[in-house]
Amino acid sequence: MAGQLPYDNRPWPERRDAALQNQTMRHTIGFVTRRFTLIKGEIYRTSPDLEASRKTAVGQKRQAIRDLPQLLEQFRNQVERRGAHTYLAAQAQDAVDIALNIARSHQAELVIKSKSMVTEEIELNQAFEKAGIPVRETDLGEYIIQLAKERPSHILAPAAHRNRHQVEELFQADASREKISPPQSDEIEDLTRYARSRLRQEFLRADMGVTGGNFLVAETGTLVLITNEGNADMVTSLPPVLVSIVGVEKIVRDWASLTEIIQQPAMSGIGRHLSSYTTMIQGPKSPGSVEGPREWHVILVDNGRMALRDTEFEDVLSCIRCGACLNACPVFREVGGHAYGSVYPGPIGIVETPLLTDFQVLPELPSALCTLCHACQEACPMDIALPDHIISLRHTIVKRHLNSSTVNWTLRTWARFWSTPGGYRRSISLARVMQRLSGKKRNAQGLFPGIFAGWGQTREIPQVAPKTFHEWWQEWKERAEEK
Amino acid sequence: MRIQHAGETFRKEDEIPVKVQLFVSCLADMVRPEAAIAAVHVLEKRGVGVEFPEGQTCCGQFSYNAGYQHEAAVMARHFVRVFESGTQEDPTDILALSGSCAATVMHTYPGLLYEDALQQGEPETKAREWKKRAEAVAGRVHEWSMWLGEHADQPMAPNGSPLPVAYHLGCHMRRLLxxxxxxxxxxxxxxxxxxEPENAEECCGFGGTYSFTEPVVSTALADDKLANVQNLVQDAGAVCLTGADLGCLLHLEGRLRRQESSLPVCHVAELVELADQNRLTPDQVRQLEQGGGK
Amino acid sequence: MAVDEGILRRFEEEWQGNAGKIFHIVQAEELQTVLTDLADANGVSDQNPIVVSGLSEKWAQWIRTWNMKQVYIWNPEDEAEEFRHRCADASVGITGCAWAAADAGSVCLYSQKDSSLLPSLLPPVHVVMISAAQIVSTFREGMDRLYRDARQGGEWPALVKIVAGPSMTADIEGQLILGVHGPRDVYAVIVDN
Incomplete structure (x- = not known):
């Protein structure tokens, strides 16, 4: 069954132009993505054992996806045995409803959250706000975009499109609303200090915490969370009720599989052996412990994922959300995450967004945001066949008649002409005629058929040679024979 | 690769294949035949006989990458037929004047022709037969400059300092070959x-049909690439932009000309021919651009 | 157990590579000097004390004998809520660890009845005390040990935490800043057996 994903309903050209005009975003995204790509490559080169682990992890993860129903069952049994509660949410809305019920049953007044792409996917915050339950994002980047009422522009660096001045403005406004002292300056140190003290009070006050999850271990009933800021540790340690909302595909079979895969997100995402904090939750706190939730709920979200099993796209469910494909993608570096219009940007977003929703939203992604340069394929630690999938999705778009008639006409006519030598020769004569008609003048694209016109908007159109190679070869051969 | 003193030819005794088939690519054929002509001269200079199957058109990569798999398969079948004829007993190497086209034939054809045959209602045996034919052709395909470096001897580099050029290694050639x-x-x-310019591994924005259907993003990427190429012109004195993929090069050249830049852009075969003729000077490179190579 | 110098050096290298700091001590008195200096440098006071949890009995005993007024050592008999408040106000937190991994420059802490994670989380400075024999060569070995510990103990700790450096973020303009939610400074005090 297809899932539901929120999306930006501005048409692609509008999203694209807004992105290309945002110089701050382009500069920051360009800097961050190039640096991450560089250090990622470096750390795998210098850690052959972890490169070996990566390969093992890929095989194990593929098998875990094939065994997903059994492994989920095992995970749920393990976690419930320790007194926690688990739920399987078929659709985004189901997950939201379950989480809201838990919050309402505890009369939660403040919910704190660590970063989770799945909660973006199900629009948890919006639902809680609507129900009158304040939710506080605590990852610094997420906190910034929550204040700005935006979506993340990068899986790992959600606020990468904003510079320090823009962040300071948001914090100033926040401080005056909250009647607390504002950041001392727009220095990044001061901005971070402001966020620390502002959010610290809420960590201590919150009565419910929400996390995502990087891995679920079926054998042991473990949920693994990886952060650099330590906010997930706050969320798992302090509030009395904890709700973890996790995509079903995060499952790994056993502790041995976890051992192979656990370092890969940090390696691929930020070029370190480990992030600063890796937190494992095994159950509600035992009596007498200082920290940990009294109640723990795990909501496992399907939302279109299960339907990808047993298809050519099954490997997409191996994604560990490291962000390496975003960082390597030249188009992502140019336009940033918002231009995609989906919660999931970059190459993985191009593939997942239409797949999870069965092309209900943003069907333009595979064609509009990929040059097929294969950099993502090279970057992906889980060996997901991203470029092949993008071509395959383009093919689906053709089969479902989702392309414009101009594109269809051009590509079909082109193939008809060029699959025979005669048709090929005729197309060249035709091109020469059009070239003569357009003369040497600029912007002659009006004379070019179908999609070819797009070239001339920004580039000079190459001229057909007075003598093609075919024609030259004929003469050359004849001359050689005369000799 | 051994270096020999320049003679009439630079043939590597006994080792160099005596005959190859040339696939020039649609782009070289139509808009840059000088590149293909240079490729022929360079091969003959090294004692390699060149055969040009005249029925050839296009590898179909444009269509395949745009999602038009059946249309691509029609062109791919044509390609296979053209290049397998008359070579059953004596299979020759096929040299493609484009890294990207070579990658398509090598990696895409077998699966594509198999799938398309089934889609068209052919029996499984027929599909497998197409796959086998595609694999046989794919196994013979090489990118022209890589083949040349591996199989042919080169003339001695001329004395004096080498001529700096900006080299663009296209993404498919870089990552798939x-x-x-x-x-x-x-x-x-x-x-x-x-x-190679800074950030050499970043796509130039061409992307086949992407350059037509998404000119804005395509051009933004070209501008990034060209800014780094211009740095090479300024800092290293690069006299031209070259590479083995005309798709990328024509896209970048089109952008340069729209911006009134006269930086020469040429295929590597044209530079190799200049070197063969001992005419490797900035002036001669500029003349390539003005059609002086014809 | 003999301490493998290679492993020790690798841990120190990687821990520092993760922006952690190192003290190496042999005698109890050295620990006192280290902690006194840290207390002074970080403004320890009655309101902002040192909180301690999860140390081996020997080390806890060392600390008790100095009679430092501003040190609170977690005792499972105490009121959890009160200790939590002290941690929230503390300037320095001291913990032990279950094991440390040399190749990843990381330490692993278990949350159990007698060992709280809060001193490693809430104060701006975290000091983790490591016996040299606790350092394993690879993170992989550490994961194996964690699995064995849990199996032998009969029950998994509710929370396990692996620390590889201070709390950090690069969320604004990609610039690295230490100490966003967790500690800004992490010190490993390695005690030779």
Whole structure:
């Protein structure tokens, strides 16, 4: 069954132009993505054992996806045995409803959250706000975009499109609303200090915490969370009720599989052996412990994922959300995450967004945001066949008649002409005629058929040679024979 | 690769295949035949006989990458038929004047022709037969400059300092053809100082039909690439932009000309021919651009 | 157990590579000097004390004998809520660890009845005390040990935490800043057996 994903309903050209005009975003995204790509490559080169682990992890993860129903069952049994509660949410809305019920049953007044792409996917915050339950994002980047009422522009660096001045403005406004002292300056140190003290009070006050999850271990009933800021540790340690909302595909079979895969997100995402904090939750706190939730709920979200099993796209469910494909993608570096219009940007977003929703939203992604340069394929630690999938999705778009008639006409006519030598020769004569008609003048694209016109908007159109190679070869051969 | 003193030809005794088939690509055929002509001269100079199957058109990569798999398969079948004829007993190497086209034939054809046959209602045996034919052709395909560096001897590089040029290694050649970075060694051996611009591994924005359907993003990527190429012109004195993929090069050239830049853009075969003729000077490179190579 | 110098050096290298700091001590008195200096440098006071949890009995005993007024050592008999408040106000937190991994420059802490994670989380400075024999060569070995510990103990700790450096973020303009939610400074005090 297809899932539901929120999306930006501005048409692609509008999203694209807004992105290309945002110089701050382009500069920051360009800097961050190039640096991450560089250090990622470096750390795998210098850690052959972890490169070996990566390969093992890929095989194990593929098998875990094939065994997903059994492994989920095992995970749920393990976690419930320790007194926690688990739920399987078929659709985004189901997950939201379950989480809201838990919050309402505890009369939660403040919910704190660590970063989770799945909660973006199900629009948890919006639902809680609507129900009158304040939710506080605590990852610094997420906190910034929550204040700005935006979506993340990068899986790992959600606020990468904003510079320090823009962040300071948001914090100033926040401080005056909250009647607390504002950041001392727009220095990044001061901005971070402001966020620390502002959010610290809420960590201590919150009565419910929400996390995502990087891995679920079926054998042991473990949920693994990886952060650099330590906010997930706050969320798992302090509030009395904890709700973890996790995509079903995060499952790994056993502790041995976890051992192979656990370092890969940090390696691929930020070029370190480990992030600063890796937190494992095994159950509600035992009596007498200082920290940990009294109640723990795990909501496992399907939302279109299960339907990808047993298809050519099954490997997409191996994604560990490291962000390496975003960082390597030249188009992502140019336009940033918002231009995609989906919660999931970059190459993985191009593939997942239409797949999870069965092309209900943003069907333009595979064609509009990929040059097929294969950099993502090279970057992906889980060996997901991203470029092949993008071509395959383009093919689906053709089969479902989702392309414009101009594109269809051009590509079909082109193939008809060029699959025979005669048709090929005729197309060249035709091109020469059009070239003569357009003369040497600029912007002659009006004379070019179908999609070819797009070239001339920004580039000079190459001229057909007075003598093609075919024609030259004929003469050359004849001359050689005369000799 | 051994370096020999320049003679009438640079043939490597006994080792060099005596005959090859040339696939020039649609782009070289139509808009840059000078590149293909140079490729022929260079091969003959090294004692390699060139055969040009005249029925050839296009590899179909444009269509395949745009999602038009059946249309691509029609062109792919044509390609297979053209290049397998008359070579059953004596299969020759097929040299493609484009890394990207070579990658398509090598990696895409077998699966594509198999799938398309089934889609068209052919029996499984027929589909498998197409796959086998595609694999046989795919196994013979090489990118021209990589083949040349590996199989042919080169003339001695001329005395004096090498000629700096900006070298663009296209994404498919870089990532889908193994050892493709070695193609630059060929140029260096000939006295061409091939330098990759900063962020060389980033796509130039061409992307086949992407350059037509998404001109805005395509051009933004071209501008990034060209800014780094211009740095090579300024800092290293690069006299032209070259590479083995005309798709990328024509896209970048089109952008340069729209911006009134006269930086010469040429296929590597044209530079190799200049080197062969001992005419490797900035002036001669500029003349390539003005059609002086014809 | 003999301490493998290679492992020790690798841990120190990687821990520092993760922006952690190192003290190496042999005698109890050295620990006192280290902690006194840290207390002074970080403004320890009655309101902002030192909180301690999860140390081996020997080390806890060392600390008790100095009679430092501003040190609170977690005792499972105490009121959890009160200790939590002290941690929230503390300037320095001291913990032990279950094991440390040399190749990843990381330490692993278990949350159990007698060992709280809060001193490693809430104060701006975290000091983790490591016996040299606790350092394993690879993170992989550490994961194995964690699995064995849990199996032998009969029950998994509710929370396990692996620390590889201070709390950090690069969320604004990609610039690295230490100490966003957790500690800004992490010190490993390695005690030779």
């Amino acid at each position: 193994p050892e493709s970075r070695k193609a630059q060694d060929l140029l260096r051996a000939l006295g061409i100082d091939a330098r």
